[in-house]
Amino acid sequence: MAICHVTDQDFEEKVLKSDIPVLVDFWAAWCGPCRAIAPVIEELAEEYAGKLKVCKMNVDENPITPGKFGIRAIPTLIFFKGGQPVDQITGAVAKSTIESVIKRILD
Amino acid sequence: MAEIYDLVIIGGGPAGLTAYLYAARARLKTLLIEKLSPGGQVLVTDFVENYPGFPEGLPGWELMEKFVAHVKKLGFNQRLGEVVGLEVEEKGIKKIKLAGGEEIKARAVIIATGASPNKLGIPGEEKLTGKGVSYCATCDGPFFRDQIVAVVGGGNTAVQEAIFLTKFARKVFLIHRRDQLRAQKILQERAFANPKIEFIWNTVVEEILGEDKVEALRLKNRKTGEESFLRIDGIFIFIGMRPQSEFVKGLLPTDERGFIITDCEMRTEIPGIFAAGDVRAKACRQIITAAGDGATAAYMAEHYLSSGS
Structure with a gap:
């Protein structure tokens, strides 16, 4: 499944009202580690297609949602389930670290 | 039978990418394994102004984009993977174990996994990471x-x-x-x-x-x-770095902080295993010295493969 790009406008529709759990990657163009983690996020989107929705939000273009979730570092990954944030990872971490959270959430 | 690479380079920062460049030009059958996208710590550097040849300076990610473009010209054989173990088998074949269970074999290995930032280890630090x-x-x-x-x-x-x-x-x-x-x-x-x-x-x-x-x-x-x-x-x-060398614990000698000990030609104690860049025990950790280490390591790996020493 392709990665979905969310904005402040469609965040509620695409993320909070999603039928399946969602991983949102908050990123920006000027952030090196965001670039570093990008291929990992793409792989996860493919491998968990149908079970987990993987979205990206550009924090430069969308100031409201990151503020709402108190984001003061990127990349930050927030996992949503049933409209609620249930877990969070900050920084460019290895795939296995992200997967361990995904597995817990999908359980 | 699974294929055996001439050389596997672990880590895609300046040391690993430079090693790849030299190995590819030597026509070694090479694979580079990186757990994120190539670039390493330079990706978090806002501006690099001490890399020769760029008198105006440039953002870290831009410099690393140039490194990657350079190896791509030679056919960049890379894969995403997190190395969790390294073993030496019969006839000096090295077995690289990935998270997830996969194993890759090579005759020579260059460890260029770099370092990651030290933490203070004080109350509040972990809880508030990402929150200030x-x-x-x-x-x-x-x-x-x-x-x-x-x-x-x-x-x-x-x-x-x-x-x-x-x-x-x-x-x-x-x-x-x-x-x-x-x-x-x-x-x-x-x-x-x-x-x-x-x-x-x-x-x-x-x-x-x-x-x-x-x-x-x-x-x-x-x-x-x-x-x-x-x-x-x-x-x-920003209080220094710790090496990403956990996966060679017990296999290779390190200094007391875990940096891998090599001679001045990047050779570790085990023939055919080299270390380059920030993961190596040394005094000066810069992009240029990492790149220099990578070139030396690839050169010595080529020598090892052709002569067995």
Whole structure:
């Protein structure tokens, strides 16, 4: 499944009202580690297609949602389930670290 | 039978990418394994101004894009993977174990896994990481526009990033445990001349305070023992690096901090295993020295493959 790009406008529709759990990657163009983690996020989107929705939000273009979730570092990954944030990872971490959270959430 | 590479390079920072360049030009059958996208720590460097050939300087990610473009010209054989183990089998074949169970074999290995930032290891640090505690000024600096931040450390990275943060923050406290900086003189001069930077000498951070976000630091003066509180919105920690060498523990000798010991030709104690860049025990950790290590390691790997020594 392709990665979905969310904005402040469609965040509620695409993320909070999603039928399946969602991983949102908050990123920006000027952030090196965001670039570093990008291929990992793409792989996860493919491998968990149908079970987990993987979205990206550009924090430069969308100031409201990151503020709402108190984001003061990127990349930050927030996992949503049933409209609620249930877990969070900050920084460019290895795939296995992200997967361990995904597995817990999908359980 | 699974294919055996001539050379596997673990890590895609300046050392690993340079090693790949030299190995590819030597026509070695090479694979580079990187757990993120290539670039390494340079990706978190906002601006590189000491890499020769770029007199105007350039953003770290841009320099690494050039490194990657260069190896791509030679056919860049890379894969995403996290190495968790390294073993030596019969006839000197090296077995590289990946998270997830996969195994890759090679006749020679260059370890170029680099280093990651040290933590202070104080109360509040872990809880508030991403909520005002940061190890990357270029990533997180823009979230602190017109706010007050602290930088901890006295080396090149700490001073350079403190200067960078003055672009956003209205005040930057530089907290250092000694009474003078270790950073290069050119950086010191700029920091001392910057009216937004205030130095707090001989002082260590004992605790980071705040509920949902960083609100203050508890400080202690090492000379007088005096404790104080500093009200801030963010803290950026640059107190050196620890090597990413856990997967060779017990296999290769390291120094007391875990940096891999090599000779001046990048050879470790095991024939056919080389180490290059920040993961290696050495004095100077720069992009240029990592690249130099990578070139030497690839050259020596080629020599090892052709002569067996």
